[in-house]
Amino acid sequence: MPRPPKEVTCRCGHTSTLTIPKLLCVKCGKYVFYNADEQRRHRIQSLYVLGMFAAAITLVTYLFVEMIVEPLFR
Numbered sequence: 001m002p003r004p005p006k007e008v009t010c011r012c013g014h015t016s017t018l019t020i021p022k023l024l025c026v027k028c029g030k031y032v033f034y035n036a037d038e039q040r041r042h043r044i045q046s047l048y049v050l051g052m053f054a055a056a057i058t059l060v061t062y063l064f065v066e067m068i069v070e071p072l073f074r
């Protein structure tokens with residue numbers, strides 16, 4: 001959905017014009033957000049990705065212990 005261009009100032013002081021929900025700041029490489037809602041959505045998405053990543057690592061570790069480490073000590 002198209003949005004009217006909006007000027008957002010990054011924490012580093014660089015001002016970007018946004019027409020999309022989020023944009024990488026060209027100066028510091030961090031995201032600047034169209035509004036607080038988009039920032040919250042981004043945070044939830046990041047947490048979700050992080051959670052999935054942690055779950056995958058846990059599963060791989062579990063399988064590794066179950067299938068490789070445990071038989072060695074039997």
Ligand SMILES: [Zn+2]
Nearest residue numbers: 010012025028
């Ligand atoms: Zn910046």
